């Protein structure tokens with residue numbers, strides 16, 4: 438997937454050798470937005486370098502996986518990931534996070550569209566994601582991209598009182 442620009446930001450896939458950068462932004466995002474993350478910072482900090490190298494390498498080297506980053510002057514300010522099921526029908530968007538200083542400029546939308554457009558290159562006919570119930574800014578973004586809430590929910594993580602909701606979109610989204 439070729440890089441795109443959004444204002445001063447460049448949106449592009451992470452490369453395998455950038456695993457420390459992915460780790461840095463993943464930790465920053467989880468620290469900033471604990472209720473939007475399946476893992477806690479404490480859980481992430483337990484992982485050694487090998488775990489991060491394996492996570493990043495196995496995703497970016499996989500034909501149905503994508504780690505996307507938004508960078509301003511080479512510094513990471515946003516992330517998202519995408520994956521496509523083995524039967525090439527369903528695309529999943531996750532890990533969406535934009536640094537507070539870069540929010541409200543359309544970067545989150547541009548990142549999501551980047552990962553969705555990557556999914557479209559696989560010919561999928563269904564797009565899904567999980568959003569924490571009550572995360573209105575994120576839900577609003579996904580609604581405007583054509584996703585709709587389903588009745589499928591589950592806890593954010595074991596022991597959490599927060600609920601995540603499955604949202605889905607057909608290949609040709611309804612008007613928002």
Ligand SMILES: CC(C)(COP(=O)(O)OP(=O)(O)OC[C@H]1O[C@@H](n2cnc3c(N)ncnc32)[C@H](O)[C@@H]1OP(=O)(O)O)[C@@H](O)C(=O)NCCC(=O)NCCS
Pocket residue numbers: 470473532533534535536539540541542543544545546547567568569572573574575577578579581
């Ligand atoms: C959700 C998030 C990724 C949005 O990123 P962003 O760069 O600020 O979003 P954009 O500027 O592209 O805005 C896109 C749309 O999101 C919605 N939105 C963004 N911020 C909003 C806010 N504070 N209140 C209401 N809606 C908001 C709007 O629909 C907006 O479209 P509009 O500008 O045409 O009104 C960002 O707020 C974030 O990282 N939040 C913390 C982590 C998180 O909640 N991730 C989602 C996990 S599912």
